[in-house]
Amino acid sequence: MRLPLGRLLGGDTPALRHIGFGGIFIDWTAPILRNLTSLTIGPTDSQYSLQTTRDFPHMLSALENMPSLHVLKLFGALPPGPLNISTLRRISLPALDALSVSDEMDRCANLLDCLVLTAASSIEVRTIDVQRHGINTVEIRHLLRALQSRLRDPPVSIPILAIEFDVESGPVTVHASLTEDGTTSKTNGQLPQLLLDIPRCSISQWVPQLLDILPLSDVCATVIYRAWHLTVQQGHQLFDGLVNVRVCQVIGQISPALVTLLSTCFPHLERLCFDKTDLSRRYGKYGGAAPRLLTDILASGLVERRDAIGKLEGLKLKSCFGLNQEIVDGYGDSVVGNVEWDDGYISDYED
Numbered sequence: 001m002r003l004p005l006g007r008l009l010g011g012d013t014p015a016l017r018h019i020g021f022g023g024i025f026i027d028w029t030a031p032i033l034r035n036l037t038s039l040t041i042g043p044t045d046s047q048y049s050l051q052t053t054r055d056f057p058h059m060l061s062a063l064e065n066m067p068s069l070h071v072l073k074l075f076g077a078l079p080p081g082p083l084n085i086s087t088l089r090r091i092s093l094p095a096l097d098a099l100s101v102s103d104e105m106d107r108c109a110n111l112l113d114c115l116v117l118t119a120a121s122s123i124e125v126r127t128i129d130v131q132r133h134g135i136n137t138v139e140i141r142h143l144l145r146a147l148q149s150r151l152r153d154p155p156v157s158i159p160i161l162a163i164e165f166d167v168e169s170g171p172v173t174v175h176a177s178l179t180e181d182g183t184t185s186k187t188n189g190q191l192p193q194l195l196l197d198i199p200r201c202s203i204s205q206w207v208p209q210l211l212d213i214l215p216l217s218d219v220c221a222t223v224i225y226r227a228w229h230l231t232v233q234q235g236h237q238l239f240d241g242l243v244n245v246r247v248c249q250v251i252g253q254i255s256p257a258l259v260t261l262l263s264t265c266f267p268h269l270e271r272l273c274f275d276k277t278d279l280s281r282r283y284g285k286y287g288g289a290a291p292r293l294l295t296d297i298l299a300s301g302l303v304e305r306r307d308a309i310g311k312l313e314g315l316k317l318k319s320c321f322g323l324n325q326e327i328v329d330g331y332g333d334s335v336v337g338n339v340e341w342d343d344g345y346i347s348d349y350e351d
Contacts, residue, residue, distance in 0.1 A: 028058040038071040073100040081110030092116040102126040112146035122191035148213040159218035168226035171197040208237040221247040228253040235261040249273040259301040273316040280322025302334035316340040
């Protein structure tokens with residue numbers, strides 16, 4: 001459905017400040033798109049399709065008519081950029097606090113290239129994998145360069161305090177604040193400083209490059225989700241630069257490789273937390289030694305860390321399956337304080 005917005009509202013909406021569209025086509029030249037403080041163009045119920053008309057310069061002109069814009073959320077709303085992006089002018093959105101965009105990778109990069117975000121405290125970019133082509137390494141580099149430029153726009157640099165890795169599906173989330181117990185502020189509903197998601201693309205193809213453009217010296221907490229297929233090589237690519245991490249939270253299923261990494265990475269780690277991890281699984285190489293329980297592999301990893309780096313100050317095991325008091329007491333040999341264990345487990349696990 002196409003709504004004639006100019007005729008419907010006549011552009012005579014001086015008090016209108018917040019607009020959210022979903023499932024309709026929007027003309028970037030519509031008079032209603034001016035003097036807004038928040039604009040959302042949301043997804044449709046169907047598969048990905050362009051939700052706006054007109055070209056890239058028209059979109060920039062529309063955004064330029066919103067100098068007080070605080071929140072901008074665009075899903076499938078970006079027009080194709082010109083072949084020569086260097087010929088486009090850049091526009092400033094001086095009041096923008098939060099930018100969230102989900103679109104084809106090159107379109108996301110083109111938008112970031114043309115913006116100046118001196119006040120942005122949150123940038124979220126989720127690329128859409130269009131079947132007409134696969135992952136393009138040139139486009140990945142373009143997106144990361146554009147993202148790096150926007151992170152440098154604010155006059156005062158905000159330190160990064162926490163990073164979350166979703167190893168299975170890819171999003172990397174960066175936080176500039178922590179909760180009182182030193183973990184990420186995600187559960188408080190606060191927007192992340194940065195979120196980048198490139199689905200169906202190996203983390204090795206883009207996460208190390210992303211970390212290269214981020215200041216990591218202040219990162220003191222990390223969260224690792226779904227590290228079921230994580231390899232030692234991938235882990236070193238993700239974790240070797242996080243030398244000042246004090247708190248590490250592991251959520252979901254893990255591989256023995258992660259235990260190996262935890263025995264050597266994060267040299268200043270104080271607290272290690274496992275949440276909803278099935279420690280009753282067995283691992284072994286075909287034709288090799290008998291499979292070992294993950295509880296035993298973890299015990300060996302904690303001992304290796306104790307001998308190589310020192311004891312942890314705290315170990316927390318929450319909703320982890322496969323534990324008993326004897327196993328938990330054994331972990332205590334590698335921890336300065338008590339091991340926290342809720343004596344509970346969850347019955348359903350994701351493979």
